[in-house]
Amino acid sequence: MAVNKAQSGRTLAEVHQPELERALAGQGLWIDLGAATVRVQSDSVDFAAQLQSVYDQFPFEKQGIWADMHVRIRRPRGVRRWVRPQVRFQCDGQRPFEPFPADSPLPLFEWGCNWLIGRRLNDLLLLHAGAVEKSGLALLLPALPGSGKSTLTAALSQRGWRLLSDEFGAFDPESGAFRALLKPIALKNQSIDVMRRFAPEAVFGPEFPKTRKGTVAHLAPPREAVVRRYECARPGAVILPKWVANSPTRFEALAENVVFAALAFNAFNYSLLGAVGFQAVLRLVRQCPAWQLVYSDLDEALATIESVWSEVTERNGAPVQ
Amino acid sequence: MARYARVAGTLVEPVGDVWAAFSPTTGETVLLNHETASILEVLGAGADSTAEICAVLAADCGLDANSLAEVVETCWPRLLEAGLVRERLSGHAYV
Numbered sequence: 001m002a003v004n005k006a007q008s009g010r011t012l013a014e015v016h017q018p019e020l021e022r023a024l025a026g027q028g029l030w031i032d033l034g035a036a037t038v039r040v041q042s043d044s045v046d047f048a049a050q051l052q053s054v055y056d057q058f059p060f061e062k063q064g065i066w067a068d069m070h071v072r073i074r075r076p077r078g079v080r081r082w083v084r085p086q087v088r089f090q091c092d093g094q095r096p097f098e099p100f101p102a103d104s105p106l107p108l109f110e111w112g113c114n115w116l117i118g119r120r121l122n123d124l125l126l127l128h129a130g131a132v133e134k135s136g137l138a139l140l141l142p143a144l145p146g147s148g149k150s151t152l153t154a155a156l157s158q159r160g161w162r163l164l165s166d167e168f169g170a171f172d173p174e175s176g177a178f179r180a181l182l183k184p185i186a187l188k189n190q191s192i193d194v195m196r197r198f199a200p201e202a203v204f205g206p207e208f209p210k211t212r213k214g215t216v217a218h219l220a221p222p223r224e225a226v227v228r229r230y231e232c233a234r235p236g237a238v239i240l241p242k243w244v245a246n247s248p249t250r251f252e253a254l255a256e257n258v259v260f261a262a263l264a265f266n267a268f269n270y271s272l273l274g275a276v277g278f279q280a281v282l283r284l285v286r287q288c289p290a291w292q293l294v295y296s297d298l299d300e301a302l303a304t305i306e307s308v309w310s311e312v313t314e315r316n317g318a319p320v321q
Numbered sequence: 322m323a324r325y326a327r328v329a330g331t332l333v334e335p336v337g338d339v340w341a342a343f344s345p346t347t348g349e350t351v352l353l354n355h356e357t358a359s360i361l362e363v364l365g366a367g368a369d370s371t372a373e374i375c376a377v378l379a380a381d382c383g384l385d386a387n388s389l390a391e392v393v394e395t396c397w398p399r400l401l402e403a404g405l406v407r408e409r410l411s412g413h414a415y416v
Contacts, residue, residue, distance in 0.1 A: 255337035255338060256336040256337035257336045257337035257338060257339045257341075257352060258337070259336075259337075260336040260337075260341055260352075261352065264341075264350055265350075270350075271348050271349060272348075274343075274345065274348050275330070275332060275343055275345065278332055278341070278343040278350055279332075282334055282336070282341065285336055
């Protein structure tokens with residue numbers, strides 16, 4: 001990806017909201033996620049405020065030379081502007097989704113961008129997994145919805161692990177490394193309060209009740225993760241998290257075939273990549289030790305991961321930090 | 322007698338206790354047990370009928386070839402559906 005020019009040097013947090021609104025209403029805002037760039041335009045005042053709350057550490061870029069996705073978050077014209085107002089997601093002239101309520105443009109933007117990334121970034125193998133980095137090695141957290149993946153990814157990102165992505169384990173088959181696709185972490189329902197208690201200093205966006213997934217709130221990526229979003233990470237380990245209420249922490253090694261299935265059959269574009277995807281998953285399975293982590297207590301879960309990480313770094317010849 | 326060929330470009334690799342096989346025809350990956358993966362391996366080495374494959378497998382593992390025939394026969398429909406093998410037409414050359 002080309003590096004966008006015309007950086008103002010300011011972050012979104014340092015920009016007054018009216019200036020951000022003008023940028024969004026004009027040529028748009030370029031949001032560089034690491035492995036991809038989104039250009040977004042919008043006439044929604046709510047969107048400007050919500051975007052600013054969770055992309056606060058991202059550079060304020062009003063002009064770029066390349067964007068992988070050109071997105072518009074628009075208020076419809078006509079009666080819908082006044083009666084039960086809505087916002088629409090548009091990309092390349094298409095409207096692939098139903099509109100959202102006008103006060104919820106951020107969940108629509110996040111959902112739509114994830115959808116686009118999953119369909120367009122086919123130079124990368126996009127595993128459905130949380131991804132964090134430590135000591136130059138990536139820890140992958142693949143899981144089905146409701147497994148506690150986002151909560152665990154969020155917790156790690158607040159305890160010294162660099163967030164790469166909450167949604168995409170973006171593996172570059174050519175370089176053999178993971179790249180960042182850095183976006184806010186979408187927390188749902190009770191996970192929101194769990195993380196508020198776990199990391200009171202963390203930055204949250206507004207809560208959106210009554211979405212298709214219940215109440216959703218977004219956790220802003222930490223500043224270090226944003227600054228280091230071009231840094232790749234070598235494959236380190238795979239942990240399949242599973243949150244079970246009141247369960248003691250259990251940590252068990254996984255067989256290669258289980259890991260293969262968890263990565264390949266849960267990826268966004270595995271089939272599309274054909275033999276390249278097959279070889280990439282095989283490489284990860286062979287390279288990464290893997291465990292299942294059943295947990296109910298976040299602190300215990302993190303301590304368990306930390307305790308095994310020295311083994312992972314030694315195995316990979318990376319320094320233990 | 323039906324004859325079969327392994328589809329060119331098929332990839333088969335061990336993963337844990339099973340085998341992962343990628344079909345360039347379907348673009349899909351399936352997990353195979355040892356018996357089915359063995360058939361693919363023997364197919365790739367030149368045997369192309371149930372009888373020939375059973376003979377090779379029997380020689381490799383010390384079993385009676387006749388006892389393997391039923392196992393091999395039940396594997397063909399799955400391998401064909403998965404795009405890992407194709408049926409050879411008699412009298413036609415194949416690549």
